[in-house]
Amino acid sequence: MNKVKTFLQKIWTYDLVHTAVYSLILELVVECFNRRGIMGLAFPFMHPVIFIYNTLIIMTTMTIALFFTRRIFAYCVISVAWIGLSLTNFIILSSRKTPFTAMDFYLIKDAIKVAGLYVSIVQIILIALLVIAVITGLVFLWRKAPKIEVTIKKTKFYAYAGVQLVLVFLAAYGIGITLLFTGAVEGHFGNLAQAYKKYGFSHCFVSSVLDRGIKKSGEYSEEYMESLKKDLDDVEPEADDKTPNIIFVQLESFFDPTHVKGITLSENPLPNYQKLISEYSSGYLSVPCFGAGTCNTEFEVQTGINIDDFGPGEYPYRTIMKSKVCESMAYDLKKLGYSTHAIHNNDGTFYDRNLVFSHLGYDTFTSIEYMDGFEKTPMGWAKDYVLTDEIDKALNSTSGTDYVFTISVQGHGDYPSTPMEGYTPEIKVTNFPVAEQQASFEYYVNQIHEMDNFIGELVDKLSERDEETILVLYGDHLPTFDFTDEMLTNGDKFQTQYVIWSNFQMDKQNKDIQAYQLSAYVMERLGMSEGYIMKYHQSKKNLPEDEYLKNLKILEYDILYGKKEIYGGDTPYVATELKMGIDDIEITDVYNYGDTVFIEGNHFNDYSCALINGKEYATEKISDRLLRVKGAKVKKDDLVTVAQKGDDKVELSRTTFAVKQQAKQ
Structure with missing residues (x-):
């Protein structure tokens, strides 16, 4: 026994043994958070090699502590970082179905905007107290933690630590490459949630840090692109050109609840949508996300680009699209003389749409800051009926044909977990397979029932127009419920439905497609073939899937990250001067009345917010033609500005009026 004890004491004198033990314990804690329970303790038995690989990833970071004399403190800081990341993932998975990735740091501004809808004030306070407690504990530890005694020169001390770090890194890297080469783990994940459980939090999160954008293929070359360009230049429309108004409406978290097996509904929540599907071209739409990720479905539909070709959990709106223009349906239709409009009944800055839509070819963008007379749901989201008049306004704003891309918001989560006081649902739901989400799902069903009413009203409004018009409706993803494929009649929680309505004759076709194929399919139905990505989808759709996706990825890389060979070396697209809102906000007169302007x-x-000589004042809207500013006065030569600002106080546009004469009293 003494020999064993002596042996263990000797082993424990080695620095790497410390880091290995600490890393193993930390990996178990991280996986318990990742799996939201003690099943994380089973990970080393279910996937032992992958568990060792994930432990080595953590150990690589823990080895950094060897460069410090306050090692206990350094180990604790690194441990807090890993636990903080995995705890954040744990919290995020309680309100959405997509795990936490490095890309979420780009979404902090948007997360803050909606935090109150997902996390209660009490929870926010508890999180803040936890953060304060951790910081306080680390400060105390920094002051009290013992220092190790260094008996060698500092250069040797750091060299020794560096050698150990390199050895651990090489071990992690070698096992990682081997696992990737043999297919035991994947570097790119079609289903992010499944990947986190199968391959471990450490591997998946680190992949999201290192894997960004679209990777360059070994086959990418000037000759390759010239050959592809020649093929696509020869593509001709298969039918006579038809140029109707084209309206896309992306419906937030929208799907048919009758697809849930065993459910009972007191009445049909989607009579209008189901009628359209039975009478017009429709099918299932495979979307890149489940429970969240609206802007990625939106990106695929507009551009024809496959989100799977980007890094894990990446949001192109927050990365490449903030600095680059991209071929899109809007740009394609502008070539045919279309005016292009985007509409969204939510903040214009959400997902940076106020910046990105300029890079996707839109002339105007009407966000909620330019809407009036709308109502909100009990959970604080604008109801979708307001979109009917906004779409009509966009169509009436030009004398020619229009393309209108609309993003709805009413069906957005989170949903109340218990019946809300004062809210009486019109439709009752029973036998929902996830019993603890019964009340939430009933609330959701009633919201999409109102969205269905909006669909009916929109179709009626468009039917009255004497212009040929096509309307494409689809859901961006399924709502944030604990669905499994087995619960759904279509057997796939990454599928929604789409339908194509028109006020002119179009043959009914039923076809299941990917979200990145939808725009190309609609254009093809209309005899349009513009833009290389759209032409690619139209002309290469019958290729074997592997070849089809491989060539698409190479084309995407060339357009966004490569040499633009498909365009002859320079993109033909220029960012638009995006106009916020359809209507011009005007100031016609300013005057004093007592201490009020x-x-x-x-x-x-x-x-609308009023500023006088650059100073902002509390502003009250009396009507759409009159604003009141209390506690202020204006005089000749003062500059009065009305700016449109959302809840985040970001200014989207402004109009200024110079007081030319003494303001009337």
Whole structure:
């Protein structure tokens, strides 16, 4: 026994043994958070080699502590970082179905905007107290933790630590490459949630840090692109050109609840949508996300680019699209003389749409800051009926044909876990397979029932137009419930439905497609063939899947990251001067009345903020033509500005009026 004890004491004198033991324990804790329970303790028995690989990833970071004399403190800081990341993942998975990735740091601004809808005030306070407690504990540890005694020169001390770090890194890297080469783990994940459980949090999160954008293929070359360009230049439309108004409506978290097996509904929640599907071209739409990720479905539909070709969990709106223009349906239709409009009944800055839509070819963008007279759901999201008049306004704003891309928001989560006081659901739901989410699902069903009413109203409105018009409706992803494929009649939680309505004759076709194929399919139905990505989808759709996806990825790389060979070396697209809102917000007069300033004009709303000589004042909307500013006065040569600002206080546009004469009293 003494020999064993002596042996263990001797082993424990080696620095790498410390880091290995600490890393193993930390990996078990991380996986318990990742799997949201003690099943994380089973990970080393279910996937022992992958468990060792994940432990080595953590150990690589823990070995950094060997460069410090306050090692206990350094180990604790690194441990707090890993536990913080995995705990964040644990919290995020309680409100969405997509795990936490490095890309989520790009979404912090948007997360703050909606945090109150997902996390209660009490929870926010508890999180803040936990953060304060951790920081306080680390400060205390820094002051009290013992230092190791260094008996060698500092250069040797750091060299010794460096050698150990390199050895651990090489071990992790070698096992990782071997696992990737043999297919035991994947570097790119079609289903992010499954990958986190199968391959471990450490591997998946680190992959999201290192794997960004679209990777260059070994086959990418000038000759390859010239050959592809020649093929696509020869593509001709298969039918006579037809140029109707084209409207896309992306419906937030929208799907048919009758697809849930065994469920009972007191009445049909989607009569309008189901009628359209039975009478017009429709099918299942495979989307890149489940429970969240609206802007990625949106990106695929508009551009024809496959999100799977980007890094794990990446949001192109927050990375490449902030600095690059990209071929899109809007740009393609502009070539045919279309005016292009985007509409969204939520903040214009959400996912940076106010910046990105300029890079996707839109002339105007009407966000909620330019809407008036709308109602909100009990959970605080704008109801979709407001979109009917906004779409009609966009169509009426030009004399020619229009393309309108609309993003709805009413069906957005989170959903109340218990019946809400004062809210009486019109439709009752029973036998929902996840019993603890019964009340939430009933609330959701009633919200999409109202969205279905909006669909009916929109179709009626468009039917009255004397212009040929096509309307494409689809859900961006399934809502945030604990669905499994087995619960759904279609057997795939990454599928929604689409339908193509028109007020002119179009043959009914039933076809299941990918979200990145939808725009190309619609254009093909209309005899349009513009843009290389759209042409690729139209002309290469019958290739074997592997070849089809491989060539698509090479084309995407060339357009966004490569030498633009497909365009002859330079992109033909230029960012538009995006106009926020359809209507021009105007100031026609400004005058004093006692200690109050009144601003007359047109198209004011609750998001209109008044500034006098650059100073912002509390502003009250009296009507869409009159604003009131209390506690202020204006005089000749003062500059009065009305700016449109969302809840995040970001200014989206402004109009300024110079007081030319003494303001009337």
